[in-house]
Amino acid sequence: MLSSSDNKEIFLGIDGGGSKCKAIVMSGDNKILGTGIAGPANPLHGYEQAINSIAESAKLAFKDAGIDESELGHIVAGVGLAGVNLPALFKQMSNWQHPFKKMYLTTDLLVACLGAHDGKDGAVIITGTGSCGFSYVDGHSYIVGAHGFPHGDKGSGAWFGLQAAKQSLLSLDGLIPPSSINDKILALLKVKDDVELVEVIAGKPAAFYARMANLVFDSAEEGDKLALAIVNEGAEYISHVAKQLLKQHPPEISLIGGLTPRIKPWLDIDLQAKLIEPLYPPEVGSIIFAKQQLALQ
């Protein structure tokens, strides 16, 4: 839990994902002193960029808090990162000669869950650029998905964007009926036909495709059949992930990530009723994690 410390110690919390890295500095008695945001920090997409983004976001948060960055060497950092569920990346990041007094490293999934439920047992479904489900119950964590793009991350922003691009290309080829998605994609990417569309999307990463997710929901809300099929398939998958998580009997379950407001209305009605608002963001979950680890020592 986000327990108050007696001393004046300050804590750094990091939430590093595929598109950005968020840092927060909090006092021992849980006052937010400063925040910072830097670039991507998923070591799967580059170790150097990940460590640079973490250090950069931390410095920005210190600057925001009016604390000299030389103090970085005196604080405890909780660091939650995408990608470190892969053992090789966890090891690589653990070996980083970090600038902090102490670093407690874990997955972005655990810190999201700890943040959402203030350190108590619970579950989270994350739908942002990527997607996954995570529960933490009685000391056991359980992951559904978190496989990455394009082979996994169904129901994520990148997945919705890729479906839109795929179906739009089939439609522009005359293989399936036209959809309002077609015009929306061409307009968003400022291209005039399928040849230009392919030229723009070739080789693009998940974050690029995630930009196209909103237009699928826009089309679905207008009643477009193709968009409705995509949205229903993605939402059905997320509902299915939730059902898997609920088998572990988490006391609470939250939906978080950038796609939350768009996808929530499409989930199973009984799941929507169960979802509670997350209490704290993942970067605060990283501080909760660091404090829990310190308390164990």
Place this chain on the structure above:
Amino acid sequence: MLSSSDNKEIFLGIDGGGSKCKAIVMSGDNKILGTGIAGPANPLHGYEQAINSIAESAKLAFKDAGIDESELGHIVAGVGLAGVNLPALFKQMSNWQHPFKKMYLTTDLLVACLGAHDGKDGAVIITGTGSCGFSYVDGHSYIVGAHGFPHGDKGSGAWFGLQAAKQSLLSLDGLIPPSSINDKILALLKVKDDVELVEVIAGKPAAFYARMANLVFDSAEEGDKLALAIVNEGAEYISHVAKQLLKQHPPEISLIGGLTPRIKPWLDIDLQAKLIEPLYPPEVGSIIFAKQQLALQ
């Protein structure tokens, strides 16, 4: 057509794709003098690599023919390349300071079609690492697909492999029933579980996924439900592409590419009956193209 020339002129034909570049040297009277194979030659995946592969395959073919490579500067080359359906790449390749006396550049699709039908009108469906349909009738060409991976190329080797990986991850997560695909993928990639599987497939290109296509067909032939669903979806798409091509009334239609023997039995029965064996490979189609262009001058 692969018409005989009166003179002793020799011709070079190039078929450059995403995984390899094939070269053939033929005499004016259509005798094969030599062949060569080099690396990838799709300029979308790297211009330098493409021009190096073309030059390398040409030199190997000359060496095989027992002709000094200094002769490259005296021959006419027909070059069919993947990727140059994109105007920017066609322009870039056209501007290449190539080592030949003359280079006639066109798409891998046109040379495949010209080769399959000995320069006459016709259609081809290509299913290798990628997929597409192409017809050439009365001077008009018509393309279905050829959009690339992962947003397009349905029914291709890469598409089958990606479906296998996606569905296998869902199955290993307990979200869909087990399939014999799971064990086959883990064995092929020499990994033990979904975490290791994700580690191996993350960020891999189309050619990597295409290696997994055969196991989907193996499973389907054993009656595995998931594999049958994937194979039927891919084959249905290819049959649909053929129907689109047949609307242009090509005199003949052929199926070519590495996946041909696996996918052919799953196509619509009436389409299977229509398919004829290609007469010549695409690199010979490149020579036919060069001769046609020369004849126009």
